[in-house]
Every structure is written in C-alpha cells, then in structure tokens.
Amino acid sequence: MSVGFAFALTVLAGLATGLGSVLALFAKRTNTRMLSVALGFSAGVMIYVSLVEILQKSQEAFEGSLGLDAGGWAALASFLGGIALIAVIDRLVPTFENPHTVRRLEEMEESEVLRDITVDAGGGATVPLMPAAMAHEQDPRLLRMGLLSALAIGIHNFPEGLATFIAALEDPKLGVSIAVAIAIHNVPEGIAVAIPVYYATGSRRKAFIYSALSGLSEPVGALIGYLFLRSFFNDITFGIMFGIVAGIMVFISLDELLPTAREYGEHHLAVYGLIAGMAVMGVSLVIML
Known part of the structure; x- marks a missing residue:
C-alpha cells in the first residue's frame, strides 16, 4: 500500500482530537451518560x-523470522513492553494534567459562577465573593493545564501514529482498524485539552487549534519513523511495533478509559459501551479481513 494512504490514515486519526474539542465547546452541558x-x-x-x-x-x-515458539515469546515481550512504556509516561504526567482525565464544562464554570456571586458589604454596597484579582490568577493555571495536556497527548500519540502508519503499510485493512480505534480514543483527549484552554482564554478558536495540534503528533511520529526506520522495516520491526501498540492501547483502556467511564455514569453504562465497542470492531474486522 502507498505511503500516501498510510500517512492520510494517520492524519485523520490524529485530527479526531479536534472533533472532541468541537463536541465539548458547543455543547450547552456535558451529557455524562x-x-x-x-x-x-x-x-x-x-x-x-x-x-x-x-x-x-x-x-x-x-514467527516469520524467529519461529513459532520464539515468535510467541517475542510478541508477549513487545506487548508487555508497550504496557511498561505507557505506564512510565503516565507516571511522569501529573494527575491534574493527565490527558485522559476529562473535565466537564460545568467544572470549569464553577470559577465563573463564583466571580458573579456578591455579598452584602453594608450600606447597600456589595463586593464579589471572588475578587477580580483572584479570578484572573486562575487563567494562567487553566491555560497551563490545557497546554500540558496537549503536550502529554502529543507524547502519548507519537508512538500510536507510528504504529498506525506501519500497520497501514504492512496491512491496509489492519491500518484502517487501528486508525478507527485510535480516532475514537482521541475524541475524549481533545475534550481534555479544549475545556481548560477555552476557560483560560475565552476563545473557542484557540481551544480548537490547541486541541487539533495535539493530535498532529501522530502524523509527525509517522513521518519521523518512516524517515529514520524505513531501511529497517522487516518482520522484526513490524512485530515489535504491533506488540508495543497493542500493549499501549490495552493499558490506556483499562487504566484510564474504563475508570473514567464509570466515574461519569452508571457502572452498567460503561459496560454496555464496552460490549458495543467490541461488537462493532469485531463485525468490522470480519467484514474487512
């Protein structure tokens, strides 16, 4: 399959973060269910x-290079290596800036509400419960959270972009499946960037731009990987990359997505979504493969 097709898949998967920002910024209230x-x-x-x-x-x-037994062990090692890699990255990212922690618009609005609340100061005068000086002090912190979230997402997405690109070169149908899975995963990440940036700057445009840019680390990862690794593309390279991305995706799902899903809704809703996702991907794989 052409390099152009593989690169286009990676770009589309990365741009899903921008979709997440649109959903967050133009919804009146967050539908937690x-x-x-x-x-x-x-x-x-x-x-x-x-x-x-x-x-x-x-x-x-x-198995194409190492044989049946050694190939199985190598795949397992790559899978566990991917889990270890993303676990280390998550440990290095503070919880408050974790890109998988989706903050609702209402949570950010709390500071806006406090600015509008006044208390009686006597003599008919009122003063704001949160003075303007204190309110403005929050803006840099929110912007910092949004930018750090964007940076963290970029770090997370870099290997995902490379894996999508390599998968599409080796097997276009598998590349499409991985791109779809990563695109769906990128939507809540876009929300995580857009909301704090919006409440720090008051600009939907800036929030969208930062959110979209955070996803573009995927095609950057694909491009850098292609330029530096194309001479090393072989069965071993593909085996390592597939194993690593499988580990990364499973870890993110179990450590971040499912716990967050339970936090924002009923336990059964998260499970129903999980089963539906498996069913849809299973059907798509049967049809495509």
Whole structure:
C-alpha cells in the first residue's frame, strides 16, 4: 500500500482530537451518560482490536523470522513492553494534567459562577465573593493545564501514529482498524485539552487549534519513523511495533478509559459501551479481513 494512504490514515486519526474539542465547546452541558457510554465504547474498540488482531499480527511477524515458539515469546515481550512504556509516561504526567482525565464544562464554570456571586458589604454596597484579582490568577493555571495536556497527548500519540502508519503499510485493512480505534480514543483527549484552554482564554478558536495540534503528533511520529526506520522495516520491526501498540492501547483502556467511564455514569453504562465497542470492531474486522 502507498505511503500516501498510510500517512492520510494517520492524519485523520490524529485530527479526531479536534472533533472532541468541537463536541465539548458547543455543547450547552456535558451529557455524562453519553460520555460514559462513549468512553466505554472507545475502550471496547481498543481492547478488542489489540488482543484479537494487533497482537496476533505481532506474533505472526515474529514467527516469520524467529519461529513459532520464539515468535510467541517475542510478541508477549513487545506487548508487555508497550504496557511498561505507557505506564512510565503516565507516571511522569501529573494527575491534574493527565490527558485522559476529562473535565466537564460545568467544572470549569464553577470559577465563573463564583466571580458573579456578591455579598452584602453594608450600606447597600456589595463586593464579589471572588475578587477580580483572584479570578484572573486562575487563567494562567487553566491555560497551563490545557497546554500540558496537549503536550502529554502529543507524547502519548507519537508512538500510536507510528504504529498506525506501519500497520497501514504492512496491512491496509489492519491500518484502517487501528486508525478507527485510535480516532475514537482521541475524541475524549481533545475534550481534555479544549475545556481548560477555552476557560483560560475565552476563545473557542484557540481551544480548537490547541486541541487539533495535539493530535498532529501522530502524523509527525509517522513521518519521523518512516524517515529514520524505513531501511529497517522487516518482520522484526513490524512485530515489535504491533506488540508495543497493542500493549499501549490495552493499558490506556483499562487504566484510564474504563475508570473514567464509570466515574461519569452508571457502572452498567460503561459496560454496555464496552460490549458495543467490541461488537462493532469485531463485525468490522470480519467484514474487512
């Protein structure tokens, strides 16, 4: 398959963060039940495609060079290596700036509400409960949170973009499946960037731009990987990359997406979303593969 097709898939997956910002910025209130289902759905898609398809591709690639037994062990090692890699990255990112922590518009609006509340100062005069000086002090903190979220998402998305690109070069149908899974996963990440930037700057345009840019680390990862690794593309390279991305996607689903889905909705809603995501990805794999 052409390099152009593989690169286009990676760009489309990365731009899903911009879609997340649009959903967040133009919704009057956050639909927590729908958010819970969507996060569960995203986790279901990622877990299913990782364990059923991507990890299998990793093992097949290794077996082509190392044999049956050694190939299985190598695929397992790459899978666990991907889990370890994303776990280390998550540990280095403070919880407040974690890109998978979706903050609702209402949470950011609390500071706006406090600015408008006044108390009686006597003699018919009133003073704001939160003085303007204090209110303005919050803006840099919110902007910092949004920018750090964008940076953290960029770090997370870099290897995902490379994996999508390599998968599309090796197997276009698998590349499409991975791109769809990552795109769905990127939507809540776009929300995580857009909301704090919007409340820090008051600009939907800036919030959208920062959110969209955070997802463009995926095609950047694909481009850098292609330029520096194309001479090393072989069964071992594909096996390592498939195993690593499978581990990354499973870890993110279990550590972040599912817990967040349960937090924002009923337990059963997250489970229903999870099952629906697995079913949709399973059907799509049967049809495409």
